[in-house]
Amino acid sequence: MAARTVPARVLAAVGTVAVLVAGLSACASAEDDKDPDHRTFALQGDTLTIDADDSALEIVAADGNPSGKVEATRWFNGSVAIGSDPEVSWSMDGDRLKLRTHCSGVVADCATKHRVEVPRGVAVKVETDDGSVRAQGFRDALEIRTADGSVRVSDSTGPLTLRSDDGSLRADVSSRRVDASTRDGSVRLQLGAVPDLVETHSDDGSVSVELPRATYKVSAGSDDGSVDVSVPRDDASAHVVTARTQDGKVTVRTAN
Structure with missing residues (x-):
């Protein structure tokens, strides 16, 4: 069987692309x-x-x-x-x-x-397909949803909702209500005020919640990972915390 030859114009085009790719090697x-x-x-x-x-x-x-x-x-x-x-x-x-x-x-x-x-005085909702999100300084309601990217929120006191299909979630806030969920990534919350309601969930990643000293009604669990709850607990408490993951460690503790 005769060997198949590649036309010169194809080789030239491939060479051109290779040169261009090399020139754009730095992101x-x-x-x-x-x-x-x-x-x-x-x-x-x-x-x-x-x-x-x-x-x-x-x-x-x-x-x-x-x-x-x-x-x-x-x-x-x-x-x-x-x-x-x-x-x-x-x-x-x-x-x-x-x-x-x-x-x-x-x-x-x-x-x-x-x-x-x-x-x-403006409530904000963020919707993004691809990219990280950083937010700070909100006293009003803040909702962030991203298909692919990490989320970081700081210095905020208003109600907070965080969602990511693929990315970690971090919040260092004094919000009284926090709802944070990701399909693939870790969740870490550091709360500077005693919250009324905290709900956290990850399909694949660790969950960590640090709380001010108080007594909480806590529901925590992991399908595949350890669970460490060290805050004072009382099922009659008005301060409710849920922390769950399917794969990873769950930690609910009092902030230092």
């Missing part, structure tokens, strides 16, 4: 954008939904903004060697802030980061 970083874009959006009402796609997010409750404006900053760095040029966009539709990144092609490497400053 893009949004931090390399030294001249970020800024935009102000008017917000009607006291709720905001941030709808993001393929971007790291930093969400901050901002003081000194009585006008009800949402301030957004965007860092972007990226390129597409074979395909259409990358595009980033942002828009406000009612109470929904849409943040989009389009970066596709044979050799595409893009990174986007947004910082969104939200006026006090």
Whole structure:
């Protein structure tokens, strides 16, 4: 049987792609954008939904903004060697802030980061397909849902809901109500105030809850892992804590 030859034009195309890939071996970083874009959006009402796609997010409750404006900053760095040029966009539709990144092609490497400053008195819901989320300073209700990415919340006192399909959850807050659940990742809560209700769950990962000194009604369990509950317990307590995982260690303890 005769050997099959590869046409020269195919070899040339493969060689071109190899050179381009080599040139893009270093991953893009949004931090390399030294001249970020800024935009102000008017917000009607006291709720905001941030709808993001393929971007790291930093969400901050901002003081000194009585006008009800949402301030957004965007860092972007990226390129597409074979395909259409990358595009980033942002828009406000009612109470929904849409943040989009389009970066596709044979050799595409893009990174986007947004910082969104939200006026006090606004309840925030974050929905993102791909990217980490950091949030701080919220006194009002905060809900974060991500399909793929870690979540970190700090310096907040309002009701808190965290969801991730694939990513760890961390919160260092004084919220009285916390609901945190992930399918794949660990959950760690550090609470600075005695909560009324804490519900935590992971399908695959450890769960750790640190609480102020008080007596709690605790329900804790792991299908495959140890369970360590060291806080004072009383089934009649009004402070209810649930901590469960299917695979991992569960710890409920008094904060140092």
